[in-house]
Amino acid sequence: MSESMGLIRWRRRFASSKFARALRTPLGIIGGVFVVFWVVMAIFGPQIEPYDPLSQQFGRLQAPNSTNWFGTDQVGRDILSRVIASARVSLPVAFVIVALSVAIGSFIGALAGYLGKAFDEIIMRLTDIVFAFPSIILAMIISASLGPGVRNAIIALLLVCWPSYARIVRSMVLTLKSSEFVISGRLMGRSVLSSLFVDVLPNVMTSILVLGFTDFGGAVLMVASLSFLGLGVLPPSPDWGTMVQEGMNNFSAWWIALFPGIAILTLVIGVNFVGDALQDSLDLQNSTERA
Amino acid sequence: MSENGTPITSASSDDDDGASKGPFGVEISGLDLELDGRHLLRNVNLSIEPGKVTGLAGESGSGKSLTSYSILQLYPEGSVVSGSVMFRGRNLLALGRREINAVRGRQIAFIFQDPSSSFHPMISIKGQMTDHMRYHLHLSRRQAEARALDLLTRVQIPNPREALSKYPHQFSGGQLQRIAIASALACRPEIIIADEPTTALDVTVQAGILRLLRGLCDDLGLTILLVTHDLGVMSALADNVAVMREGEIIEYGTRRQIITHPRHPYTKSLIDALPMNVGRIHD
Amino acid sequence: MTSNTRSQEGLVMNDGVIRYHTAGQVTTAVNGVSMWIRAGEVVGLVGESGCGKSTIAKAICGLVPVASGEIRYNGMTIEPLGLKRRPVALRTIQMVFQNPYASLNPRRRIGAQLEDARRINPGTAPSVDDLLDMVDLPRDSAGLYPRQFSGGQRQRIAIARAMATGPTLLIGDEPIASLDASLQSKVALLMRDVAAKAGAALLFISHDLAVVHLIADRIMVMHDGRIVERGETERIWNDPQDPYTRQLLSAIPIPDGLGHIPEVV
Numbered sequence: 001m002s003e004s005m006g007l008i009r010w011r012r013r014f015a016s017s018k019f020a021r022a023l024r025t026p027l028g029i030i031g032g033v034f035v036v037f038w039v040v041m042a043i044f045g046p047q048i049e050p051y052d053p054l055s056q057q058f059g060r061l062q063a064p065n066s067t068n069w070f071g072t073d074q075v076g077r078d079i080l081s082r083v084i085a086s087a088r089v090s091l092p093v094a095f096v097i098v099a100l101s102v103a104i105g106s107f108i109g110a111l112a113g114y115l116g117k118a119f120d121e122i123i124m125r126l127t128d129i130v131f132a133f134p135s136i137i138l139a140m141i142i143s144a145s146l147g148p149g150v151r152n153a154i155i156a157l158l159l160v161c162w163p164s165y166a167r168i169v170r171s172m173v174l175t176l177k178s179s180e181f182v183i184s185g186r187l188m189g190r191s192v193l194s195s196l197f198v199d200v201l202p203n204v205m206t207s208i209l210v211l212g213f214t215d216f217g218g219a220v221l222m223v224a225s226l227s228f229l230g231l232g233v234l235p236p237s238p239d240w241g242t243m244v245q246e247g248m249n250n251f252s253a254w255w256i257a258l259f260p261g262i263a264i265l266t267l268v269i270g271v272n273f274v275g276d277a278l279q280d281s282l283d284l285q286n287s288t289e290r291a
Numbered sequence: 292m293s294e295n296g297t298p299i300t301s302a303s304s305d306d307d308d309g310a311s312k313g314p315f316g317v318e319i320s321g322l323d324l325e326l327d328g329r330h331l332l333r334n335v336n337l338s339i340e341p342g343k344v345t346g347l348a349g350e351s352g353s354g355k356s357l358t359s360y361s362i363l364q365l366y367p368e369g370s371v372v373s374g375s376v377m378f379r380g381r382n383l384l385a386l387g388r389r390e391i392n393a394v395r396g397r398q399i400a401f402i403f404q405d406p407s408s409s410f411h412p413m414i415s416i417k418g419q420m421t422d423h424m425r426y427h428l429h430l431s432r433r434q435a436e437a438r439a440l441d442l443l444t445r446v447q448i449p450n451p452r453e454a455l456s457k458y459p460h461q462f463s464g465g466q467l468q469r470i471a472i473a474s475a476l477a478c479r480p481e482i483i484i485a486d487e488p489t490t491a492l493d494v495t496v497q498a499g500i501l502r503l504l505r506g507l508c509d510d511l512g513l514t515i516l517l518v519t520h521d522l523g524v525m526s527a528l529a530d531n532v533a534v535m536r537e538g539e540i541i542e543y544g545t546r547r548q549i550i551t552h553p554r555h556p557y558t559k560s561l562i563d564a565l566p567m568n569v570g571r572i573h574d
Numbered sequence: 575m576t577s578n579t580r581s582q583e584g585l586v587m588n589d590g591v592i593r594y595h596t597a598g599q600v601t602t603a604v605n606g607v608s609m610w611i612r613a614g615e616v617v618g619l620v621g622e623s624g625c626g627k628s629t630i631a632k633a634i635c636g637l638v639p640v641a642s643g644e645i646r647y648n649g650m651t652i653e654p655l656g657l658k659r660r661p662v663a664l665r666t667i668q669m670v671f672q673n674p675y676a677s678l679n680p681r682r683r684i685g686a687q688l689e690d691a692r693r694i695n696p697g698t699a700p701s702v703d704d705l706l707d708m709v710d711l712p713r714d715s716a717g718l719y720p721r722q723f724s725g726g727q728r729q730r731i732a733i734a735r736a737m738a739t740g741p742t743l744l745i746g747d748e749p750i751a752s753l754d755a756s757l758q759s760k761v762a763l764l765m766r767d768v769a770a771k772a773g774a775a776l777l778f779i780s781h782d783l784a785v786v787h788l789i790a791d792r793i794m795v796m797h798d799g800r801i802v803e804r805g806e807t808e809r810i811w812n813d814p815q816d817p818y819t820r821q822l823l824s825a826i827p828i829p830d831g832l833g834h835i836p837e838v839v
Contacts, residue, residue: 115657180671181679184732187635187669188739189660189694202681350754351725464623493622493781495825498836505835520755523827527835550831564756565829566784569763 031273034266042087051078053085053238061253071255073246082238083259089239090267093150094219097157102212104158105165106204110196112166113173120170127163135160136225143231153232157222161215165208172204210282214275217268224264240264314342314512315379315481317362317399322374322384324357324538326367331357332538335374339482344508344515346529346546348522348561354538359484359518363395378482397427400475404487406467410459416443417455420474427478442473446503465496472503476511483507486518501528522565526550534558583648584612584775585634585667585743590643592629603629605799606643611743616766616776618790618807620783620822626799627779628672631747634777635669636660647743665694668736670765672748674728678720684731685716691738705734708768726757730764737768744769745777750785758782762789784826787811795819 041048050069051057056076064071070079112123130138143156176182177200185199226232227241235242240260247257317339324332332354339345349355360366362376362383376383383394403409410419420442421435430438436455443451446469459467468488475483485504489497505528507513517529525532525546532549534542534557542555553559562568592604604626611617621627632638633645636655645652650663671677679687685702692699703713709730720728729749736744746765750758762778766789769776780786786793787807794804795816803816814820825836 180673180677183635183637184669184671184677184735185679185690186655187660187665187667188691189662189665191659192657198682199679203679350756494783495622495821498825498827501827501835521827522755523829526829526831527827527833530833546833547831550829561756562829564759566759566762566782566788567829569759569788 025277027273028277031270031275031277034270035274038087038091038263038267038270041084042091045084045088049078049081049084051081053077053081054236061250061256063253064255070259071253073243073256074250074253079243079255079259082243083240083263085238086240086243086260086263087267089150089233089237090220090223093154093223093233094216097154097161097219097223098212098216100154101158101161102165102208105162106169106201106208108162109166109169110173110201110204113170114177114192114196114200123166124170127167130160130163136222139222139226140229140231143226148231148234150233153223153226156226156231157219160222161219164215165211168211169204169208172207173200176200176203207282210275210278213278214272217271217275220264220267220271314514316341316514317383317482317516318375318377319358319362320375320377322358322361322376323372324354324361324366325371326369330538331370332361335535335538335540337533337540337543339514339516340531341514342508342512343530344504344517344528346525346532347516347518347535348520348525348532349535350520350561352537353535355518355520355535356486357538358535359486359516362484362516363399363401364391396423396475396480397478398480399482399484400478400480402468402471402475402483402485402488405491406464406471407459409471410467412459415456415458416470420455420470420477423474424477438477439473442476443470445476446470446473447499448473463496464492465499468492468496468500469503472500472507476507480513482514482516484516484518487520488517489524490519490521497524498527504528522550522562523567534561584610584615585645585647585777586610587630587634587645588643590630590633590645591641592626592633592638593641594629594638602799604633607796607799607801608643609794609801609804611775611777613742614770614773614775616769616778616789616791618786618793619777619779619796620781620786620793621796622781622822625796627796628747630796631669631745631777631779634743634745635667636664662694662696665739666696666742667745668739668741668743669745669747670729670732670736670749672751674725674732674752677732678728678735680720682719683716684718684720684723687731688716688735688738691735695738695740697740699738699740702738705738708737708771709734709764726753726761729753729761733761733765733768737772737774741769741772741774743775743777745779747779748781749778750780750782758785759788762786765789783811783822795822 054077058068058072058076058078060072060074060076062068062072068078068080070083073079073082108123112120139156139160142159143153146152146155182195182199185195190198223232224239224241224244227239228245230245232241233239240263243260244257247253250256319335319337319339322332322335335358337345337347337358347355347359357366361372364384364386366372372384374384378394378399383391386394417436417439420439421432424430424435424438425432439455440451443454448454448466448469454470462470488504489500492500501524504515504517508515517525519525529546532544532546533540534549534555536557542549542553542558549558550562553562587607587609590604590607591602594601594603607626607630619627619630629638633640634652636652639654647664647667650661652664678684688702688705692702700708702716706713706715711727711730711734715723715731720731723731744765749765750761753761762785765778766776778786778790790807792804793807793810794801795810795818796802797818803810803814803819810819811823814823827836828834
């Protein structure tokens with residue numbers, strides 16, 4: 001075989017190879033710091049919060065000061081404590097949404113790609129319908145018709161999110177299923193499902209997980225958006241989206257909306273930076289593994 | 292040759308062989324290449340003799356392609372290179388980006404293994420052949436077209452005029468490789484580097500391409516560097532052969548000497564592994 | 575035809591026609607091919623790209639349907655695989671593919687892939703160690719991933735995997751085409767030897783008549799979807815009758831160091 005391919009391979013392999021190395025870019029480090037910070041906040045929040053996020057023990061609408069670093073809201077709750085407490089809601093909710101849509105979307109998409117024909121056609125038209133609407137509007141409609149609340153927000157966002165994974169996994173499976181090792185497995189008597197779970201899905205999962213991670217930021221935003229509209233997390237539970245909304249009602253008290261806004265910004269940007277870095281390293285890895 | 296008053300035909304067969312210029316060779320000396328701590332080429336010395344076909348043989352990973360790419364500074368980013376590649380009195384390794392670009396494709400052209408991936412699938416043959424002629428040779432559209440037509444005739448493409456308006460997928464692999472050769476000839480190069488030019492082709496097509504390359508060397512006085520792992524091809528086409536292993540040239544000699552009386556045990560093992568010779572041992 | 579159907583043992587293809595439908599166009603890849611492979615035989619199927627030789631391999635494995643005619647193995651008609659599991663009786667036909675970089679699952683260790691293959695062996699499967707010995711790979715290869723091997727080594731692993739299943743018919747679909755010239759004969763001989771030791775028949779598909787000459791008992795030459803000539807290997811090699819076979823033979827460059835470029839008709 002010619003070495004021209006090998007030449008390109010070397011270039012890529014040495015440029016970067018591992019996930020860890022990928023995060024060593026400046027943006028990857030910044031992103032990683034933000035993400036780790038918010039994960040720590042979500043896990044150790046109760047120990048870190050200076051006050052009870054629900055207790056209305058302070059004066060109303062106080063600007064940031066030495067007692068309440070981020071100020072207080074219109075019923076006298078400490079904003080810093082509420083911003084930290086929100087992480088306990090937003091992160092797990094976003095995680096559940098992404099994890100379930102990755103799982104459901106990948107499985108349905110993989111089946112569609114592998115089985116083809118009518119099943120594929122039905123699934124793809126279903127995804128078309130979902131893609132025909134702006135996702136946040138569709139999530140709003142579903143969530144509004146189910147009624148407000150975290151559980152319904154999750155269901156709404158799931159319905160909106162799974163099709164993109166199904167689409168991507170389907171196209172990856174289409175190329176993989178004619179791959180010689182997959183055929184070889186079938187020749188050894190593998191059933192379609194076994195072929196899918198042993199030979200096909202493990203080979204698309206890394207890319208999908210990285211994609212899911214990148215979408216995590218989007219999920220945080222969507223949850224916050226639904227809460228902002230009164231469809232997600234219900235008051236008095238703290239949530240960045242509802243807090244921003246409260247800030248809208250007290251426009252002169254800038255601190256109410258600013259700090260949860262910064263929280264959303266740093267988390268989403270952090271996730272995106274890390275996701276991009278992972279994506280880059282994955283592209284490199286793929287190009288080194290194929291020949 | 293690019294004067295405007297000259298009739299179109301003269302932009303073709305007669306003058307493009309560069310009768311005034313003699314054939315030129317390339318002298319690679321002490322070429323060393325390191326990439327991320329891996330020593331990929333070690334003290335490569337190779338004289339590509341003018342007007343001859345020099346073969347560079349070796350298995351994948353031996354560094355034969357890397358050596359040929361290095362002639363035009365086409366090594367991976369981050370390579371640490373030393374040594375020299377002398378061509379017409381200049382060290383190609385020392386040239387700046389602009390200067391080496393003027394050499395690439397113009398004085399030294401490449402032919403690759405897979406002809407179907409060396410063409411843009413959506414652009415007609417005419418478009419792909421005339422583009423770099425107009426850039427490098429400053430030809431008018433009509434002159435470039437006339438020249439393309441002439442080159443296609445020379446590489447024996449049937450119905451060259453029709454072929455010009457076709458697209459790559461409409462040709463077989465062998466024909467496409469002929470067109471690739473025509474394209475490589477477009478800017479009147481002095482050296483052609485052919486990297487596994489027949490490996491992707493059927494054996495009945497291969498002979499035609501080999502004959503064509505031989506003709507370029509004998510009739511046009513071109514210098515060819517033939518990179519291939521196939522010693523059968525090597526024996527058919529190369530005048531001199533260098534054998535590479537692990538980044539080093541381990542043996543160099545005339546075709547006859549290398550194929551029939553290899554001195555290095557590795558060369559001998561390569562020759563013994565050929566099906567014809569394996570057969571001889573087994574019979 | 576009568577002579578082909580007489581034998582119930584081994585592989586029989588009767589007047590097989592295989593068509594591809596792509597973008598509204600129908601191409602006939604295999605146009606009325608009859609052939610048979612008896613137990614333990616080494617048969618070479620030679621032809622150039624697009625002649626339909628790989629399509630035949632696919633059809634024998636049930637990966638493409640025959641438009642007309644039939645393929646039977648030990649009396650059992652081979653049906654298109656579709657979404658069904660492959661019938662146990664047909665799992666003794668195994669294939670080694672052309673591209674060594676695509677024929678192993680990149681995410682699984684060699685050992686696991688060999689174990690999978692051993693599991694379907696109807697008799698006693700050779701151990702993973704024996705399989706690796708068989709193809710001259712170190713035994714600790716079992717713990718490694720495909721990317722840690724070169725193309726030639728991967729092809730050896732693919733051969734070991736096919737042999738683990740206890741095949742009675744091994745098909746090599748251009749198994750040496752993407753290997754270095756110095757490895758081609760070695761790998762072809764290896765395939766013949768392991769098949770012979772296990773008593774399996776071998777259908778060796780290649781464009782390289784010189785390599786096929788080295789290993790095959792019989793050769794079939796294919797051109798444009800038909801078999802143009804078939805016979806004993808030495809007869810084909812020394813006394814080809816069909817003009818296409820002659821052309822194929824004369825086009826092989828002979829490594830004599832004389833600079834002789836083959837004549838093309």
